[in-house]
Amino acid sequence: MKQSIGAKTLAFPTPVWIVGTYDKEEKPNVMTVAWGGICCSKPESINISLRKATYSYGNIVERKAFTISIPSEKHVKEADYFGIATGKKVDKFAATGLTPVKSDLVDAPYVKEFPLILECKLIHTIEVGLHTQFIGEIVDVKADESVLGGKGLPDIEKVRPILFGPEIRTYHGIGKYLGQAFSIGREIS
């Protein structure tokens, strides 16, 4: 029996992604987003949603670029902190001891210590309501050599990304391998 629990932003899983931007004084900032996803295969694009009140919102409007740094679970505390503190008041890199690296492709910084990086150019801005959705074209993906697996692609079990559970407000790691996509369903038909 299904129970109605109301209109809520409640879907599993949501990602834990760190958005990197520069402000007008070239100060690098990072903030955590869980509202986001991939949204197009050609051009390769990703969407993130931010409230206008955030420091990063103004930076993206100004610079028309952002990065996404995907943290491993060992950095879950830093990822949480990046969503609590505001770049208006603090230097989040200095507070955590993590290292900003200037992207060579877009006008934004990423987090050196995080294993998987997307460099994005802003291509669409959609006003949805409390949040503004930014769609960025992914111009490059960069990965630490230590997380690469077969075919030169990142191994998700080495990256160890973090998941967020909205409403219940919990972080989880990734679990067991369940099967190969576009393959295990073929036995049904």
Add this chain to the structure above:
Amino acid sequence: MKQSIGAKTLAFPTPVWIVGTYDKEEKPNVMTVAWGGICCSKPESINISLRKATYSYGNIVERKAFTISIPSEKHVKEADYFGIATGKKVDKFAATGLTPVKSDLVDAPYVKEFPLILECKLIHTIEVGLHTQFIGEIVDVKADESVLGGKGLPDIEKVRPILFGPEIRTYHGIGKYLGQAFSIGREIS
């Protein structure tokens, strides 16, 4: 050292969500999407991206509604099948033995056997490129009583959602609890 791996739709984690729609003859259809995410807190909204070639694309344009059924890992084969087969040729509910249920709030069906359901009204359509992004307002969330935990909210460890790794094409379950959001980062500052 970071290695460039090119412009790819490569971010972890992405979800495995089953989009439910009706066609003109009231035939219920389902398809799997990994391109999607929550995109706004007020109105509560979620985005999914579909290619125009899919059967579901036309159904959403016509009905202006869709559901998202979130499968548990025990249904990973059915979830994969829903992304392989096309509703143009087959009845995916009949093929899997799963049960369509008509939403009482939006003009779309959901999957009875899946534990967490979002019922959505189409509010925005954005042409990004190969994919069209549909933004739906979440008018209700419904959950099986068996997956509810504290505060009447779904327990992610009971829902057991599936994650998809783009490019590497693997499915994974959720893993260990890593901490409470908006909390564990407070010790940094």
